Amino acid sequence: MPSRRRVLQALGLAGAAGAGWTLFGPARANAYYQGPVSDHFDGVRFFNPGQPGPRGRMAFLRWQFGDRGVAWPSAFSSPAPPDKPPRLFDEDALRVSYVGHASFLVQARGKAVLIDPVWSDRASPFTFVGPKRVNPPGIAFNDLPKIDAILVTHNHYDHMDTATIGQLWQRNRPRIVTPLGNDAILKADIPGIEADAVDWDATVDLGDGLRVHAEPTMHWSARGTGDRSHALWASFVIESGSRKLYCVGDSGFGDGRTFSRVAGRHPQLSAALLPIGAYEPRWFMKNSHMNPDDAVKALALCGASVAFGHHWGTFRLTNEAVEQPAIDLAAALSTHSVAAERFTALRPGDMRIVR
Numbered sequence: 001m002p003s004r005r006r007v008l009q010a011l012g013l014a015g016a017a018g019a020g021w022t023l024f025g026p027a028r029a030n031a032y033y034q035g036p037v038s039d040h041f042d043g044v045r046f047f048n049p050g051q052p053g054p055r056g057r058m059a060f061l062r063w064q065f066g067d068r069g070v071a072w073p074s075a076f077s078s079p080a081p082p083d084k085p086p087r088l089f090d091e092d093a094l095r096v097s098y099v100g101h102a103s104f105l106v107q108a109r110g111k112a113v114l115i116d117p118v119w120s121d122r123a124s125p126f127t128f129v130g131p132k133r134v135n136p137p138g139i140a141f142n143d144l145p146k147i148d149a150i151l152v153t154h155n156h157y158d159h160m161d162t163a164t165i166g167q168l169w170q171r172n173r174p175r176i177v178t179p180l181g182n183d184a185i186l187k188a189d190i191p192g193i194e195a196d197a198v199d200w201d202a203t204v205d206l207g208d209g210l211r212v213h214a215e216p217t218m219h220w221s222a223r224g225t226g227d228r229s230h231a232l233w234a235s236f237v238i239e240s241g242s243r244k245l246y247c248v249g250d251s252g253f254g255d256g257r258t259f260s261r262v263a264g265r266h267p268q269l270s271a272a273l274l275p276i277g278a279y280e281p282r283w284f285m286k287n288s289h290m291n292p293d294d295a296v297k298a299l300a301l302c303g304a305s306v307a308f309g310h311h312w313g314t315f316r317l318t319n320e321a322v323e324q325p326a327i328d329l330a331a332a333l334s335t336h337s338v339a340a341e342r343f344t345a346l347r348p349g350d351m352r353i354v355r
Contacts, residue, residue, distance in 0.1 A: 010273060014353070019126040020184060023057045024073075026053075029044065030043075030044050030045070030180035030181070030185075031221040031226070031227045031230045031231045032182070032183075032184035032185060032230050032231050033180050033181035033197075033228070033230065033231060033232075035129070035180065038199075039182075040200065040232075044164075044230070045229040045230065046180075046181075046220075046221070046229045046231070046232045046233070047229065048216075048218045048220075050255075050257070051087075051218050051252070051254040051255070051256065051257075051287075052252075052287045053220060053229075053287060054220050054228075054287055055108065055287065059284055060236065060284070062284075063281060063284045063309040066124060067281070067315050067319070068319060069280060069281075069318065069319025069320060069321075070319065070320065070322075070324075072134060072316045072320045072321070072322045073134065073322060073325045075133075075134055076133065076134040076135050076220075076272065076313055076314075076322050077135045077136070077349065078135060078138065078347040078348050078349045078350070079173075080349065081099075081349065082084055082138045082139060082154065082348070082349025082350075082351070083260070083351065084139070084140075084143045084263070084310050085097050085105055085107065085112075085139060085143065085144070085145055085351075086107070086108055086145070086352050087109035087145045087146070088145065088266040089110070089122075090109060090110040090111075090192070091110065091354075092241070093108070093243070093320040093354060094106060094107070094108045094159075094238070094240055094243055094245055094270070094271075094351050094353070094354040094355075095107040095108065095351065095352075095353055095354075096245065096271070096273075096308065096351065096352045096353075097138065097139060097349075097350075097351045098138050098169055098308070098310065098312040098347070098348055098349065098350045098351070099117070099118075099119075099137045099138045099139050099348060100118075100133070100135060100136075100137050100138050100313075101116075101118060101123070101158055101310065101311060101314040101315055102115070102116040102118070102158065102159055102249050102250070102275065102310055102311050103115065103116050103117050103118050103119075103137070104116075104247070104273060105144070106117035106245065106247075107145070107228065107276045108181040108210060108238070108240040109209055109210050109240055109241075110208060111148040111149065111206060111207070111208060111210055111283045112144075112145045112146060112147050112148050113147075113148065113149045113150070113151060113210075113238065114144075114147055114149070114150045114151070114168070114174075115150075115151045115153070115162050115236070115247050115249070115273070116151070116152060116153055116158070116160070116204035116249050117150060117161065117165065117280065118158060118161040118164055119137050119141050119161065119163075119164045119167075119303070119340065120133075120161050120163050120164060121133050123157045123158035123161070123315045123317075125159055125223070125224070126140040126158060128224075130157075131158070131315035131316055131317055132315070132316075133314055133315060133346050134313070134314065134315075134316070134322070135314055136348070137346030137348060138347075138349035138350065139349070141164075141167070143256075144203040145170055146172050147171070147172045147176065148172070148174055148206065148291070149174050149175040149176070149177065149206050149212070149240075150165060150168060150174050150175070150177070150305045151178070151212060151236050151247065152176065152177070152178040152179075152182060152217075153179070153217070153233060153234055153235060153236065153247070153248075153249030153250065154167070154172065154179065154182070154185075154219060154221045154231070154232075154233035154234070154250065155180075155182050155185055155221045155223050155231050155233075156221065156222070156223075156250070157223070158317065159249050159250065160182065160185065160186075161178070162185070162186060162189040162190055165186065165190060165193075166189065166190040166193070167215065169190055169192075169193050175196070175204075175206060176193070176195040176196065177195070177196045177198060177204050177212055177236075178195055178196070178197060178198070178213075179197065179199070179200075179214060179231065179233055179234040179267075180197050180198065180199055180200060180231065180232040180233045181197065181221075181230055181231030181232055182195070182197060182221075182232070183196070183197035184197075185223060185231065189342055194314060198214045198233060198234075199214065199232065200214055200215065200232070201213075201214065201215070202214045202217045203211070209240065209241060210238070210239070210240050211238075211239040212236050212237070212238055212239070213236065213237040213239065213265070213266070213343055214235075214236060215234060215235045215236065215237055215246075215258070215261070215262050215265070216234065216235070216252070216258050216261065217233060217234055217235040217248060217249070217250055217251045217258055218251050218252040218253070218254045218258055218287075218304075219233040219250045219252065219288060220233060220288065221233050222262075230313075233249075233250070235247060235248045235249065235251065235258075235262070237262065237265075237266050239266075239267070243354060243355075244266050244268075244269050244270055245269070245270060245271050245272070245354060246262060246266070246269050246271070246304055247272075247273045247304055248272065248273060248274055248275060248298075249275070249311075250259055250275055250288065250289060250296075250311070251275065251287060251289070251290060251298075252287045252288050252289060252290060253286075253290050253294035253297065253298060254299065256286075256298070256301050259298045259301035259302040260301045260302070262302050263301060263302050263303040267303065268303065268305075269303055269304035269305070270300060270304065270305055270306075270354050270355075271297075271304055271305060271306050271307065271308065271352075271354045272299060272302055272304035272306075272307040272308070273307070273308050274290070274295045274299060274307045274308070274309060274310070274343075275289060275290060275295065275309070275310055275311035275312075276290070276291070276292045276309035276310070276312055276325045276326075276328075276329050276345060277289075277309075277310075277311045277312025277313065277317075277318075277320070278311060278312070278313060278317040278318045278320075279291035279292075279294075279318060279319050279320065279325075280319040280320040280324075281318075281319055285318055289311075289318075290333070291328065292309070292325055292328040292329035293328070293332040293333045293336075295307070295309065295329070295332070295336070296329070296333060296335075296338055296343065297335050297336070299338070299343055300336070300338075300343075305342075306341075306342050306343065306354075307342065307343040307344075308344060308350075308352060309325070309326075309329055309344065310346055311321040312325035312326070312345065313325070313326075313347065313348075314348065325345060326345040329345050
C-alpha cells in the first residue's frame with residue numbers, strides 16, 4: 001500500500017498537473033458556470049471538439065505509483081541575473097520577459113500584461129506538499145511595473161495562482177481576462193475581485209491599441225476532486241498594432257487543428273509562446289501536454305516567425321529530467337530542419353523584443 005506521504009504528494013501533483021479530478025468520483029452539476037450548450041460545452045463539462053480528452057483516474061494512479069522518472073535537483077537557477085523590467089515600455093514593439101514556468105510579462109504601448117502569473121513557491125493546492133519551485137521567479141514581485149491586465153489561460157495550480165493574483169489585485173486593480181467559469185474561482189478566493197470571463201473567439205480591448213483574442217486550445221481544467229472540465233481553457237493572442245503574440249499556456253497537439261486555426265484567424269504571427277515541458281510518460285501526458293517535437297510542428301502550423309519555449313525547468317510535474325526539454329527541443333529542430341534561432345528554450349529572467 002502507498003504511504004500517506006505518497007498519497008499527499010500525488011494529490012499535490014494532481015492539483016498542479018491537473019489530474020486529481022476523478023479520484024473521488026465525478027460531479028453531477030457544474031461548480032462554476034451555468035450557460036447554454038455549445039459545440040464545446042455539454043451543459044456540465046467543457047470539451048475539445050473532435051479531440052481526445054485527458055486520461056482517467058486509474059491511469060493517473062498507475063502513473064503516480066509506478067515509475068516516477070528522473071529526480072530533479074533542488075535548485076536549477078538561471079545562469080545570469082535578470083534585469084529589472086522598465087516601469088514603462090512604449091516603443092513600437094513587444095517586450096516579452098520570462099518569469100518562469102508559464103508566467104510572462106508582456107509590455108507594449110505603455111501597458112504591462114501578465115500571463116498566468118505564479119510567484120508562489122509551490123504549484124499546488126497545499127503549502128506543504130506538491131511541486132516546489134527550483135528557481136526563483138525571473139522578475140522579483142516587487143520589481144514588477146504597474147500591471148494593467150492579467151490573462152489566465154486555465155485553472156490548474158501551475159497557471160492560476162490565486163495568492164499571486166490576489167496580491168496583484170490589491171496592488172494595481174488590473175483588468176483580468178480568463179475563460180468561462182474561472183471567474184467564479186477567482187471571486188471565491190479573492191474578495192472583491194473583478195474578472196472578465198470569455199468564450200473562445202472573444203476579443204477584449206485593453207485600450208491604447210492593445211487587444212486580446214481568446215483562442216481554442218486542446219487541454220482541460222480542474223481545481224479539486226469533482227470539477228473536471230467545469231471551467232474553460234484557452235490560449236490568447238495579444239495584438240499590438242501589426243504585431244501579434246500567440247500565448248499558449250498548456251496544450252496537447254492532437255491533430256494540430258488548433259494551431260492551423262489560429263494561423264487562419266491571425267496570419268503572420270510575430271511570435272509564439274509554446275510549452276515544451278511536462279510531457280513524460282507519453283502514454284499519460286500526450287493528450288494534455290506537447291513534447292518538444294509536437295511544439296516544433298505547432299510552430300510550423302501556426303506560422304509564427306519565432307517561438308519561445310516555456311513550461312519547463314521550474315516545477316517538476318512529470319517524469320523527464322529538468323534539462324531534457326531543452327535537449328529534446330534541439331533534437332526536434334534538427335529533425336524538422338528548423339533553424340535553432342527560430343525556437344529557443346527560455347530560462348527565467350530571459351527577455352526578448354518582438355518587432
